[in-house]
Amino acid sequence: MNLKRRELLKKLAAGVTLTVAVPSIIYSCKDESPGNAFAFEGKVLIVGAGISGIYTGYLLQQIGVDFKIIEASDKFGGRLQTESKFDDFPMELGGDEIIGINSSFYDFLLSKSVKLAEVPTSESFIIDGIPQFANNLLEDNEFQAAATFIEGLKDFSGIDQSIDARVTQAGISTRVMHVIDGKIGNHYGTTNDKLGSLGVAGAINTSETGSEVFRIVGSDYTNFIKIIFSSVIKKIEFDAPVSSINYSGEMVEITDIGGNVFTGDMVVVTVPVSILKDGDITFTPSLSAEKQAALSTIGMDPGMKVFLRFTKNFWGETTSSVFAAGSAPEYISSGLNRGDRNRVLTALINGEKALTLGEMEDNAIISLLIRELDEIYGGAVASVNFIEGMVKNWTKEPYIRGAYSFPNVGSLSGNRSIIAQPASNKLFFAGEATNVNGNFGTIHGAVETAERVVNEIVAVLEPA
Ligand SMILES: Cc1cc2nc3c(=O)[nH]c(=O)nc-3n(C[C@H](O)[C@H](O)[C@H](O)COP(=O)(O)OP(=O)(O)OC[C@H]3O[C@@H](n4cnc5c(N)ncnc54)[C@H](O)[C@@H]3O)c2cc1C
Numbered sequence: 001m002n003l004k005r006r007e008l009l010k011k012l013a014a015g016v017t018l019t020v021a022v023p024s025i026i027y028s029c030k031d032e033s034p035g036n037a038f039a040f041e042g043k044v045l046i047v048g049a050g051i052s053g054i055y056t057g058y059l060l061q062q063i064g065v066d067f068k069i070i071e072a073s074d075k076f077g078g079r080l081q082t083e084s085k086f087d088d089f090p091m092e093l094g095g096d097e098i099i100g101i102n103s104s105f106y107d108f109l110l111s112k113s114v115k116l117a118e119v120p121t122s123e124s125f126i127i128d129g130i131p132q133f134a135n136n137l138l139e140d141n142e143f144q145a146a147a148t149f150i151e152g153l154k155d156f157s158g159i160d161q162s163i164d165a166r167v168t169q170a171g172i173s174t175r176v177m178h179v180i181d182g183k184i185g186n187h188y189g190t191t192n193d194k195l196g197s198l199g200v201a202g203a204i205n206t207s208e209t210g211s212e213v214f215r216i217v218g219s220d221y222t223n224f225i226k227i228i229f230s231s232v233i234k235k236i237e238f239d240a241p242v243s244s245i246n247y248s249g250e251m252v253e254i255t256d257i258g259g260n261v262f263t264g265d266m267v268v269v270t271v272p273v274s275i276l277k278d279g280d281i282t283f284t285p286s287l288s289a290e291k292q293a294a295l296s297t298i299g300m301d302p303g304m305k306v307f308l309r310f311t312k313n314f315w316g317e318t319t320s321s322v323f324a325a326g327s328a329p330e331y332i333s334s335g336l337n338r339g340d341r342n343r344v345l346t347a348l349i350n351g352e353k354a355l356t357l358g359e360m361e362d363n364a365i366i367s368l369l370i371r372e373l374d375e376i377y378g379g380a381v382a383s384v385n386f387i388e389g390m391v392k393n394w395t396k397e398p399y400i401r402g403a404y405s406f407p408n409v410g411s412l413s414g415n416r417s418i419i420a421q422p423a424s425n426k427l428f429f430a431g432e433a434t435n436v437n438g439n440f441g442t443i444h445g446a447v448e449t450a451e452r453v454v455n456e457i458v459a460v461l462e463p464a
Helices: 003-013 023-027 051-062 104-111 141-155 163-170 174-185 197-206 221-228 273-277 289-296 352-357 362-377 381-385 413-420 443-461
Strands: 043-047 066-070 116-118 123-127 130-133 213-216 242-246 252-256 261-264 266-269 282-284 298-300 303-310 321-323 330-333 344-350 386-393 405-407 427-429
Touching (some): 043 051, 043 261, 051 066, 051 443, 104 443, 123 174, 141 163, 141 174, 141 197, 163 197, 174 321, 252 266, 273 289, 273 298, 289 298, 303 362, 344 352, 381 386, 427 443
Parallel strands (some): 043 066, 123 321, 266 427
Antiparallel strands (some): 242 252, 252 261, 303 386
């Protein structure tokens, strides 16, 4: 084992962020692995080819550990999918914004010369039916009370209660309630009546990532994954929904719904928490009662994005998001600092509203949002300038079934550690829902879980 490799392994085991620690070896993206760093001649199976599964494979490849990824669908990327023909920039159908600069994912993107554009926070709030920026609402006491409530999320303590219950106690006026729906419940992938306030406070206080927001420009996630992880993608078995994992013997045996069997020494499960909770995968031995109880306190609600393309921008060339009281809690100006035209509004709709809209035809959803935008901006400006719309309903994706994980009432950060805990040195867990750094429900959070799980595997493989 050469010195560089030794240093890498030490750093891996110490939990040092790989992407920052050992650039040349880690960033190389050769097909061949750099050679086995361990006496281990076996194979790690990874269930799920979302960013956490792919990044796990990537890191294992860097340390010469063989792996295979088993993916239910016919696509890589999971909740990172791109539609490139809608406008002059690619539409990210799922995860889009890169949050904060203190993450290994952010460093990784920079190291790969991915061009990022920072998105300025210039939010518009529909108050009394009128679009207004926060600095025009300084004299509006009810809006200020909502803003103070949001500022104070990190200070919640005591018995866990829903955000809604806290809102009621704080006496927030119904006139500005949608501001809290959009900026909290919907943002966290659900609605305020289900979202646990202590889980939110814990996440805010634990996360060290920062709050800057960036988007990829001149490329997109699908392209990025295809290029950077090309040698990992070659190791994906597609169209193989895993139905059982038997880790009772010396080897792990995985069976998909078609009866195909995959054998390995260890398995990393990266499927969305919805799939685990729905019991799609039978584990032998069963998951511990403690793990199952922890899973029950993590939610994953319906979620969708609706993309609306117009001939002109009528919501403000510099507006980053519009928070409204109607069917869509937040409209994101996806083209801001990204395309030349900046004329796409993307509605992010999670929780109850996504459930309700999900029962409608795509065209009916689009028409409803256009009508609501006409009401907000007046003069039928939305319908007159509307070109086309596109709906991405993540709830209908058979192997995703929702947006992203959130803390239910009664869900504390320790629960995610329990879900993440390995069993029998053979069964490991990664994926956004297992993030214990307060970064669940995000791309960089999913990447962090890949780093954690590779550290766990390295700890099992040592001493070499
Ligand atoms: C609408 C939306 C907007 C978002 N916006 C942002 C954002 O702006 N910024 C941000 O940071 N994050 C955002 N996210 C969250 C982010 O996209 C996810 O946290 C991240 O992509 C999850 O990665 P993952 O690898 O953990 O899971 P996934 O991407 O879900 O990957 C899991 C994989 O497992 C596969 N699978 C499921 N069941 C099985 C089975 N039985 N057998 C085999 N394979 C299986 C799935 O097909 C999938 O490919 C958003 C998500 C959504 C849906």
